[in-house]
Amino acid sequence: xxxxxTLFCAAFLIxxxxxxxxxxxxxxxxxxxxxxxxSVNGTMSCATCHVPDQGFTDHRLNRGKGFVSLGDDGHALxxxxxPMAAYANTSPDFHFDEALEEYVGGQFWDxxxxxxxxxxxxxxxxxxxxxxxxxxQVVEKLQQNPLYKATFERLYGSNIFAxxxxxxxxxxxxxxxxxxxxxxxxxxxxxxxxxxxxxRFLKGEYQLTVLEDLGRxxxxxxxxxxxxxxxxxxxxxxxxxxxxxxxxxxxxxxANPNLLKLGHLGSDFVxxxxxxxxxxTDPKYDGKFKTPxxxxxxxxAPYMHNGVFKDLRTVVAFYDHYNNPKHxxxxxxxxxxAEPEVPATVDKEELKAHALxxxxxxxLVAFMKTLTDKRYEPLLEAxxxxxxxx
Numbered sequence: 466x467x468x469x470x471t472l473f474c475a476a477f478l479i480x481x482x483x484x485x486x487x488x489x490x491x492x493x494x495x496x497x498x499x500x501x502x503x504s505v506n507g508t509m510s511c512a513t514c515h516v517p518d519q520g521f522t523d524h525r526l527n528r529g530k531g532f533v534s535l536g537d538d539g540h541a542l543x544x545x546x547x548p549m550a551a552y553a554n555t556s557p558d559f560h561f562d563e564a565l566e567e568y569v570g571g572q573f574w575d576x577x578x579x580x581x582x583x584x585x586x587x588x589x590x591x592x593x594x595x596x597x598x599x600x601x602q603v604v605e606k607l608q609q610n611p612l613y614k615a616t617f618e619r620l621y622g623s624n625i626f627a628x629x630x631x632x633x634x635x636x637x638x639x640x641x642x643x644x645x646x647x648x649x650x651x652x653x654x655x656x657x658x659x660x661x662x663x664x665r666f667l668k669g670e671y672q673l674t675v676l677e678d679l680g681r682x683x684x685x686x687x688x689x690x691x692x693x694x695x696x697x698x699x700x701x702x703x704x705x706x707x708x709x710x711x712x713x714x715x716x717x718x719x720a721n722p723n724l725l726k727l728g729h730l731g732s733d734f735v736x737x738x739x740x741x742x743x744x745x746t747d748p749k750y751d752g753k754f755k756t757p758x759x760x761x762x763x764x765x766a767p768y769m770h771n772g773v774f775k776d777l778r779t780v781v782a783f784y785d786h787y788n789n790p791k792h793x794x795x796x797x798x799x800x801x802x803a804e805p806e807v808p809a810t811v812d813k814e815e816l817k818a819h820a821l822x823x824x825x826x827x828x829l830v831a832f833m834k835t836l837t838d839k840r841y842e843p844l845l846e847a848x849x850x851x852x853x854x855x
Contacts, residue, residue, distance in 0.1 A: 488616050494650025497613075497643065502606050504537035504595035511588070511647065514547045520761040520841055521550035521656065532724060532772025534594070541593040542729050544736060545574055546772035549765050551838070552758045554581060554652045555698075555707035559744070568739060570711045574754045574770045575742040581651050582644035586636060600640035607639060617642060659705050661760070662835040662842075667702060673835065680832025683825055690784070690818045690829070695756045708759035708836060713739045715752040716784070717811040719803035721773035735806055736771065752807025763834040764844040771806075777833060781826045787813075789820035 488496070497503075501510040514523040514534045523534045533543045559571025559579045568576060572584035588594040589603055597603055607613040608626055617625050621642045628638055650656075663681075665671035673681060684692045685701045693701075696708045715738070725732055739750040754770045768774040774783065779797050786792040786802055795802050805811050821829075834845055 488612075488620075490620055490646050490649040491653055492650075493613075493616050493620065494646035494648070495655075497647055498650055502610070503589045503597065503603055505597055506537050506539075508539075509537040509595050511550075511585070514588075514594075515550040517655070518840075519844070520765045520838075522765045523547040532721060532767045536593045537596050541596075542727060543593050544724070544730055544734070545770050546767060548572075548574060548757065549761060550651065550656060552657045552707055552760050553584075554657055555709075555758065556711050559742075565712070567712050568742075568745065568750065571742075571755070575739050575745075576713070576755055577742045577744070581648040582641070585644040585647035585651075586640060600636045603643060604637050604639045607643065620646075657760075658838050658840070660839045661837050662839075663832075664704070665839075666835070667704060674831070676828050676831040677835050678832075679825070680828035680830070681835075683829055684832055688819070689825075690821065691815060692829070694815055696759050709756045711756065713750065713753040713755055714812050714815065715754070715805070715807055715810045716816060717787075717805035717808070718754075718769045718771065719773060720806045721769075721771040722803075724771055724773075737807065738770065749810060752805070752810050753812075759833055760836045761838055761841055763830070763837050764841050778826060778830050781821070781829050784816065784818070785821045785826065787816045788818050791820070 498511045501507050501513070504510070515521040516524055532546055534547045535542060553572060556572065557570035559576045560569055561567070562569045570576065570579075572578040572581060573587070578584035578587060586600070589597050590600065604626065607617060614626070617639060621638070625639050625642060662671045662673075662677075666673055683689045685697070687693070695710055695712065695714055697706065698708075698710050699706050720735070724730065725734060737751050739745050739753040739755075740748065762768075763777055766775055766777065768777065768780050774780050775797055779795065782792045782796055783802065793801060837845060
């Protein structure tokens with residue numbers, strides 16, 4: 466299977482007029498992204514959990530059971546909803562902004578990977594994901610493949626496979642190059658096309674409906690719902706807006722009971738978010754998670770770091786319940802909203818806003834649907850969680 470996938474990718478590139486011996490770094494990253502060779506059983510690639518035609522998220526059937534990805538071994542499960550890889554290239558390196566007094570950027574829900582290249586090095590060695598034992602095992606797989614060996618030596622130097630990690634905490638140079646190639650691919654327009662209805666509206670190529678325009682007005686208004694306090698990086702109606710400030714917040718998300726029922730985490734499991742990042746030790750950051758991009762949000766359910774909400778409208782109602790007694794019940798359960806997973810650090814001030822009417826909730830959802838990349842627009846009407854098959 467591994468050889469077939471690699472050969473298929475190479476054949477695709479060659480058919481596009483590129484010879485295998487002339488692969489660019491981007492094209493190398495593309496082949497690596499789809500190759501399951503870098504998992505212990507050869508069943509999982511980057512594209513398994515970041516499916517290109519599903520908004521670069523994991524829409525496998527097991528998500529209906531727990532909202533987390535299934536590992537290469539066929540039974541291991543993680544603790545978090547797989548982040549969308551699309552538009553991840555808009556995030557800066559992880560750092561502490563002295564002016565903001567906030568942590569900003571990075572990859573994963575807790576920012577523990579500084580860059581896309583760093584992030585790409587995580588899954589192959591994660592025992593609940595691709596399950597390989599060491600970076601050297603990845604390097605050996607690269608050397609065993611003539612296409613990879615020749616391309617790595619041409620792009621990164623003839624000695625790329627000769628040296629190993631020199632210090633504790635460092636990775637083998639060839640493994641670092643592995644991440645670098647994947648980052649090069651993830652930085653392309655394949656991951657960030659900026660061609661949604663909203664982008665076309667900014668160019669005068671699409672007219673927003675009345676409901677979509679109301680949602681846009683609400684979204685960017687500082688006097689209504691404060692969406693833009695976390696989900697805007699630039700100024701109103703700026704081109705190539707990522708719809709996240711790349712910062713970290715605790716909005717009071719409850720634990721996901723469906724996730725806990727799987728039994729692999731323990732009934733007392735608490736996800737501490739940013740505090741799980743080795744670079745962060747201050748308890749005031751407990752329970753804070755990276756603000757995700759809203760691009761493609763309407764087609765990348767479930768929502769929040771643990772996948773606790775299935776519907777986008779539920780997410781808006783959840784925000785509104787802090788300010789509106791009419792939304793005291795979770796529409797997905799019919800019960801009061803559960804308590805925050807980490808209650809002590811909820812960003813209550815930023816959650817203050819005017820109460821929303823049902824029409825305003827509809828409008829915000831309608832606007833967020835306009836942030837869907839053009840190629841994913843057909844998914845807006847498709848069911849997001851198919852029935853489990855035997």
